Every structure is written in structure tokens, then in C-alpha cells.
Amino acid sequence: MDNDLITSTKEFLNEGEQSILFTTARPDVIMERGDGMFLWDTNGKQYLDFIGGWAVTCLGHCPLVITKALEQQSRELVNASPSFYNKPMIQFAKLLTESSCFDRVFFGSSGAEANEGAIKLARKYGSLYRNGAYEIITTINSFHGRTLATMSATGKKKWESLFEPKVSGFKHVPLNDIAALSKAINPNTCAIMLEPIQGEGGVFEVEENYIKAVRKICEEQSILLIFDEVQTGIGRTGTLFAYEHYGIKPDIMTLAKGIGGGFPLSALLTKEKFNIFEAGDQGGTYSGQPLAMAVGMAVVKEVIAKDLATNAQVQGNYILKKLNKLKTEFNLKDIRGKGLLIAFDLPTAKGSEIAFECFKEGLIINSPQPSTIRLMPPLIVSATEIDDMLQIISTVLKRVL
Structure with a gap:
């Protein structure tokens, strides 16, 4: 037609x-x-x-701030390739690190892409500092994305038989059950990955005592703590990031959804000591794309300013x-x-x-x-x-x- x-x-x-x-x-x-x-x-x-x-x-x-950001940036530079720095990339990374407990940012286009990056970073850490540890513990009823790896990380029962064989190396335990989580940890564990509030699972929150106990276990056993804040980040829960409610700091955090206000955008944030990727380990054609960076910066500034x-x-x-x-x-x-x-x-x-x-x-x-x-x-x-x-x-x- x-x-x-x-x-x-x-x-x-x-x-x-x-x-x-x-x-x-x-x-x-x-x-x-x-x-x-x-x-x-x-x-x-x-x-x-x-x-x-x-x-x-x-x-x-x-919103007008997104319209203005798109208009202005589209006149200057839409895409230059991820091989180069661009001004809004650097400015936006600085805004996110100054607004959080993290030091480094990798930009993507979707929550699944950010979570996939977090999984890769955790496994890189395990290969370097945990004798090749690669297993990641997540929770039953969790949701982390729709790539094969993030579907494998996800704890949705009805997904268990989809697209087999999935990516191995994920264990699922009940949320807020510290005994079950402790039992799942072994020498192959490199990270624990949690949503502060399970959004797609039905809005179930981590308990403060539970997450503090998880943080302590991670520190004692040199295991990374990953917060999937794809749905909870950027003001959604009443603070800029949900981890602020609990008095703890994760080692890795992922953001998407609200960070772009409707423009495809995501971010993986981590601390300087986990800045361990080598050239070629991680990337993406649209990582740090100027148009997305300008929009994301406008959105986050507006959330903070208002x-x-x-x-x-x-x-x-x-x-x-x-x-x-x-x-x-x-x-x-x-x-x-x-x-x-x-x-x-x-x-x-x-x-x-x-x-x-x-x-x-x-x-x-x-x-x-x-x-x-x-x-x-x-x-x-x-x-x-x-x-x-x-x-x-x-x-x-x-x-x-």
C-alpha cells in the first residue's frame, strides 16, 4: 500500500x-x-x-527541554562514532558522576544493553580477581532485559523454557531471603544483581536490613553488588537513585527508561576501582552518541532543577x-x-x-x-x-x- x-x-x-x-x-x-x-x-x-x-x-x-535539546544538538553534531569523545558525552558523564556515588560511565541505548554491560564487567572482575568466577546471583521474579544474557539473569518463571539454551552462570533466589542468597554463594560467584524494587515483577521492594546484609556479604567475600535501577532511577522512587534510600552504595548501577525521557538511552555506572575493561572488551555503535547525550543531560538537569x-x-x-x-x-x-x-x-x-x-x-x-x-x-x-x-x-x- x-x-x-x-x-x-x-x-x-x-x-x-x-x-x-x-x-x-x-x-x-x-x-x-x-x-x-x-x-x-x-x-x-x-x-x-x-x-x-x-x-x-x-x-x-x-517536554520542551527535550525538544530544545534535539533541535540545538541536531544542528551541531548528531553522530561522530564511538571512537571519539564529544562534548555532550563528557558533560553528561560528569553530571551523572557528580550526582551519584560513581566515577565512571558507559552509555548505551536500552536497559538490556546496560545490564549486559554490567554482566560483562562483573565477569571481567571475576576473571581478574576471583580466580575466573563468573556466576551471578539474581532474584526470582526479577526482570533485567530481553537479550539472551539478560533473559537468563531474569527470574521470570515463564521464561525458563524460552530460547534454550540460554546463557549459563545465573542463580535465582527469593528476594529478601538472606539465608537462600548466602547458600547460593560459592567460589564461582562474582556478583549479586538486584532491582531495589522489582518493577515488572509486581513492585516488590528490597528490605533495608536485607540489602545491608547483602552489602556486608559482598564486602567480606569480594563480590560485586549490582543495582539494576533501569526502572527505579532518575527520581522515580523519591530520591534521584533508589540506592539512596538504604544507606548503602552498590559497586555497579544501571540506568535507562527515565534517563532519556523517551529518547533511547541507558547508562552503566561504576567506581574507579572497577574501571577494568580493556580496549575492545565493551562498546556499541551508539555509545555516547551526541544527540542522546544532549537529551539525557537536559532530562536529568530538569529532574534535579525542579x-x-x-x-x-x-x-x-x-x-x-x-x-x-x-x-x-x-x-x-x-x-x-x-x-x-x-x-x-x-x-x-x-x-x-x-x-x-x-x-x-x-x-x-x-x-x-x-x-x-x-x-x-x-x-x-x-x-x-x-x-x-x-x-x-x-x-x-x-x-x-
């Missing part, structure tokens, strides 16, 4: 079904534009977005308070979360149905597990928009439950 002749939503959908490789079921709408907390489809219908592009659009849709981490904490507490008022009426279970990464459980396994009914009412939410609803709106969300969200959810819960 000639693209110039495609005019209707139906024609676009037909073309999409014929030409896009199937990977997920999508509703029969086409999103056309976004602004702040809202999306609009090609039929002009408005949607209040409480998923934020999967915790990506931290500044909301189409103290959006505090807004995440304030508005997140407001959501929790309001949900607890609805708890008895709808028999909600285990209302949980930190900042603007929140979930609650339903009395029945109708999460997908409720998410779909909310979508029809103009609200975008997510059901990561059959009985779970997850909320992760842009960090700019206000109490007014939260009230609107809760009104729609209440209406749908009454109808469905």
Missing part, C-alpha cells in the same frame, strides 16, 4: 498488522501525539497516562493514602510502592480486564501480574490528575468487581 494513500485509522491498523513483526497484542488504536500527562489517538480521544511509556516519560510527553524526586515522593504518598481509603470498599490487598512506582493487588485475577476497561475510559494503567495493578506516571503528575485517575479506577472496579 502506498503510504501517501493511507488516510484512515483502519487503513493504518491494517497496514501495521501486515508489516509489523508480532511481539505483543496491541489495542486497535494509534497514538498520534502527547503533551504532559496525556496522549491522543488518531481519532482524537484523550488518555491520562499513568504508565508514562513504561516509566520512561519522566517529564511527561513532549526537584521532581520530591514531587514523586509527595504525590506517591498521596496515591497510597487515597488507595488505602478505597481498600475496604474494593477489598484491595497489599497496597505498596515507593515514590511513583506503586502497585496493589485485587481480590481476583482480573488485572488485565480492569486495565482494559480503564483504557476504554481514557486511563492507561498496567497489570504486570494477573491480580496486580501497577501505576508509574510521569514525575510531573499533580494531585488533580491523581484524583482523576482514582475516579476512573473506582468506576471500573465497581463495574468489574
